[in-house]
Amino acid sequence: MTATPPADTPLAHARILVVEDEAIIAADIEQTLRGLGYAVVGSCRSADEAVDRALAVRPDLVLMDIRLHGPGDAAAGSCRDGIDAARRIRERLDVPIVFLTALADEETLQRAQSSEPYGYVLKPFDDRDLQVATTMALCKHRAFALLDDRVRARTDELMRSEARSRQLAAVAELGLYALGRSHAEPLIARAVATIADLLAADRVEMLERVPGGRLVVRGAAGAADGATGQEVDAGPGSVPGHTVALGELVIVDDLAGDDRFTPAELARTRAGSAVGVPVLAPTGIAWGVVAVYWRDRHGARAGQASFVQAVANVVATALARLDGEAQRLAAERQAEEARVRAAHADDQIRLRDEFLSIASHELKTPLTSLLLQLQALVDRPGSHDDRTRARLARATRSGERLAGLVDTLLDVSRLTSGAVELRLEDLALDDLVGGVVERLRGDADRAGCVVHLEIDGAARGRWDRLRLEQVVTNLLVNAFKYGAGQPVTVAVATVGDRAEIRVTDLGIGIPADDVRRIFDRFERAVSSQHYGGLGLGLYVARHLVEAHGGMIVVDSAPSAGATFIVRIPLDLGAEEPSRPPNAQELH
């Protein structure tokens, strides 16, 4: 029964080296092996020759006679016998060896075993013995090899996953560390230290791109330690510069042999291999780069690069957060400053109002007694001659005007601070206007103006009585001043959902260019030398009308008189804003 190894297995054409000092036996063995389908890749007569030959042809199996004649014991360093040769071969080659032996003594057998043989063929042997021994040896070897591969693969995998979990843990730890930091420096220092530690790197740098495209070391570990703050060549000849230019991961297996990089980079880093990873902000803009160097060539691997990338991402995220926080803090600081400024401005306004309020109070106190005395004197019938009465009346008017100016100053102060508070009540505008006209009859007479009142309906609404009285007063005083000696018409009407007051004089009128500015502070269309007053009347009127949600316009032409038209909503409602929405921006 002649069993040959299956043709489709590697065993079928196994290459066998035969070591047998007896030529006849050797020839016999060779013939048998060929008959079994093996290839005989050599046939040696001596142990030393066997070692050389085995190393030269790398056979799949060696059939080795234990007892070999020859110069075995002559020269130092030669093999004593087949066992010696087997050991030498096994030291250099993973090849199964099957011993051929006749009866052997105990010591020889022990020596043979120590060389880990894959089998024995006892002399004399037949074809079948030889076939069984060689097949078994080849199978065993292949099984061992497979097992070995698997164990090695498994071991590698374990080591890789162990390294990966250590890296993951390190990234997570770094992320936690980053959360607690309010400054970038310690985080960057820790990031580069982590990379150096876990990747056994010899040099790690984290560099920031600064304006001008320069690269500055922000954190360094290993050989780069102490390089923080230094500037690094940002050209494409350095690993960091190249990474920035490329905008993606760079793995350099052999820095010296890679002509993308300059000798300067080599001299600077003294590295054999490197990895460059961009540090990208969440916006995608490159903050900078991490460069990792190893002294050895082929030190960088893809798995390491992805770890460096993960660390870079943690740093980039933290930097973005710190940046956002810095911006938020800056915004908060600005808001706080604005608030303080506003509070200060409020204080200033409040102080000014208080001052003006007290000042006007103080001014009015002496005015009160002065006017009372004057008015009482004027009013005392028959006690003065006409000239005295006229002088008293003039003095009274001066006092009254002074009182009016004090009121106006206080009003303007309140208007400029936007603090017009309306006290709304149900009013009939015709009564209100009529009352003012009546009160100003003396002024009208003195100005030589006849006032015509034209009432078209009651015009009822909710307004601030004193404020509207002041508006009408200011317009009438204005009309008496500029339209002296001519009739003045005051008309009250309801137009849609608005009440309208028109005050028309036939005076000097207002040039078109001046129409806009007459409602501003201290403005008038004519020289103040001819017409007295502070020039505040229309300014105050405009603001009080606007505080009512209304508007005041003028229709005029030079020498054609002027008509001031006030329109205010009938239904202002108590919840309406009581200050002019644009009181501040008007100044």
Next chain:
Amino acid sequence: MELTRCDVMIVDDDDEIRESLVEVLEERGYHATSAANGAQALARLRQGARPALILLDLMMPVMDGASFRAAQASAPEIADIPVVVISAYQDLEDNARRLGATGSLRKPISFRELLDTVRRLCRGDGAPAPAPA
């Protein structure tokens, strides 16, 4: 001059105003007394003074107008005396309302308004209107 004179009490810390008001009213046939602050006015009233009308300033040292009104309200025998608030402050009407005053006169006080007010309130009190001088 009228037979039964109408009493007006003036409470103001400013001497000039106080004296002017007294003078003007006396000239018009009223009987005017004065006090420099709320405490003085209160003392006069406790001593039995019963004016038909009190003209009350708001800002005064020692006892201001508001405190005087509170004290007045808690004393039934004088609580009903009408009070007219006199002040230069802008929120005069509000203050007058808050203090339950019968009326208010803004400083500088118009002579006409003063006479109208006093005449009206003295009449309301049952006192005969003073004849014009």
